[in-house]
Amino acid sequence: xxxxxxxxxxxxxxxxxxxxxxxxxxxxxxxxxxxxxxxxxxxxxxxxxxxxxxxxxxxxxxxxxxxxxxxxxxxxxxxxxxxxxxxxxxxxxxxxxxxxxxxxxxxxxx
Amino acid sequence: xxxxxxxxxxxxxxxxxxxxxxxxxxxxxxxxxxxxxxxxxxxxxxxxxxxxxxxxxxxxxxxxxxxxxxxxxxxxxxxxxxxxxxxxxxxxxxxxxxxxxxxxxxxxxxxx
Numbered sequence: 001x002x003x004x005x006x007x008x009x010x011x012x013x014x015x016x017x018x019x020x021x022x023x024x025x026x027x028x029x030x031x032x033x034x035x036x037x038x039x040x041x042x043x044x045x046x047x048x049x050x051x052x053x054x055x056x057x058x059x060x061x062x063x064x065x066x067x068x069x070x071x072x073x074x075x076x077x078x079x080x081x082x083x084x085x086x087x088x089x090x091x092x093x094x095x096x097x098x099x100x101x102x103x104x105x106x107x108x109x110x
Numbered sequence: 111x112x113x114x115x116x117x118x119x120x121x122x123x124x125x126x127x128x129x130x131x132x133x134x135x136x137x138x139x140x141x142x143x144x145x146x147x148x149x150x151x152x153x154x155x156x157x158x159x160x161x162x163x164x165x166x167x168x169x170x171x172x173x174x175x176x177x178x179x180x181x182x183x184x185x186x187x188x189x190x191x192x193x194x195x196x197x198x199x200x201x202x203x204x205x206x207x208x209x210x211x212x213x214x215x216x217x218x219x220x221x222x
Contacts, residue, residue: 006153032209043200043213044154088153090211096142096161097169098202098211102153 003027004091006101014109019076023089023101026070035063035074036088038103044088047074079108112137114203116214123221129174129188131217133201136182143184144202144211145176154200160184196221 006023013019021035032051036044050056050063050072057063062075076083086103093099113136123129135141142161146154156169158176166176173192177185184201198218204211 008151034211036213041198041216041218043215046210046212049209092211096204097156097159097167098144098204099156100146100154 002101003099004089004101006089006104008102008104010105010107012107012109013079015079015081017079019074019079019083019106019108021074021076021087021089021104021106023072024070025072025091027091027093028067028070029094031092031094033063033065033072034090034092034098035061036090036100037083038086038088040085047087081108081110084108112141112203112205112212114201114212114214116199116201116217118217119215120218121220123191123219125193125221126190129186129191129195129219131186131199131201131219133184133186133214134182135184135203138182138203138205138208140181140206142204142206142211143178144204145184145186146200146202148198148200148216150197158186191221193221195219 004025034049035047038044048058053065053067055064060077064073086105088103090100115134144159145157160178174188200216201214202211
């Protein structure tokens, strides 16, 4: 079982909808999680990070961690066509390794 | 803030040729450095990471090697490229005591 699992999509939603992106993880030893956005043929861009269970909000983005179910989520409110990209979740272990999920391709339909 | 430089942006190399990709970092000292490979339509596979000069951890047995000759320089090498080495190679940097990890813009390698 991979350490971080992520549905590759694609996920298509209409403009203005709330987007929910999810990852599961298998190893409970971690420091924190990060979410990245990657446009085609570009390097990933950090969106936000979260340490513990609960929600963290930054503008239209909310990250959520549920330790009991080993589930992490990223919500995007008021989605826009410019949000169309691949979204990657990553787990940072206590050994400083950063392990990524496969990424979810998101399409926001105008 | 940190800046990660990777070059070249694209590279086409014949099978059996050597490879050297360089990553240099500005704006931080003694960072953790990482090399990833991303195959088309897939996630980031961790290849190597380094917590200091000369300290390299290898994650995937393969045709590649990494070196860190200076604090802010991380090099990915191969003596003889294989077709399966094609992909998008990304360097990442995370400062000590810093949460965020930042990426360079990557090198797209095609082995022909």
